[in-house]
Amino acid sequence: MEWILGLHSLLRWLILIFLIINIFRSMVEADASYTPADIKWNLRLLIVAHTNLLLGFVQYFFGSKGFAYFKDNSFGDIMKNAALRFWAVEHITGMIIAVAIITISRGVTKKDLPDLVKHKRQLLLYSLALLIIIASIPWPFRTGLGSPWFRGLY
């Protein structure tokens, strides 16, 4: 399980970088056509996001943080405790919504729409996904959660 957590932790950076690249591209190319390079960049993002979603599910259901909390605590108790609530409810919910938005964004850009509209919608959806992901990561500075910036490296 340790390597799954390490990979899950590391892929967060790739997701953030790919999101920023996609957002940047849709900003600077807002007037330009929607190219095969754009399609490749949002495919790369989709692949890493879905991979991390899968790794997250494995940890949630087979690890010690997540579903396991429901065995020893009532739903009310979990909601009253910030750390338990984060792992049992908030992280999974936020990340599923963010990955759904990334998936929708990929779908939108494949539709028969003017290129300008594709860039605009992509900009909006990826910005929203970025905000949700940043809010749902257990950053080292978050009290009671504090996962490392780079697991295994220090």
Ligand code: HEM
């Ligand atoms: C796809 C976007 C996701 C990102 C960017 C992300 C990011 C992270 C990060 C940064 C950590 C801390 C890792 C560490 O301690 O080094 C973590 C832990 C965890 N994530 Fe995610 N996550 C995502 C999706 C999910 C989903 C969808 C689930 C559940 C289905 C999930 C379940 C977990 C669990 C259970 C842990 C704690 C594992 C443990 O410490 O035992 N993650 N995640």
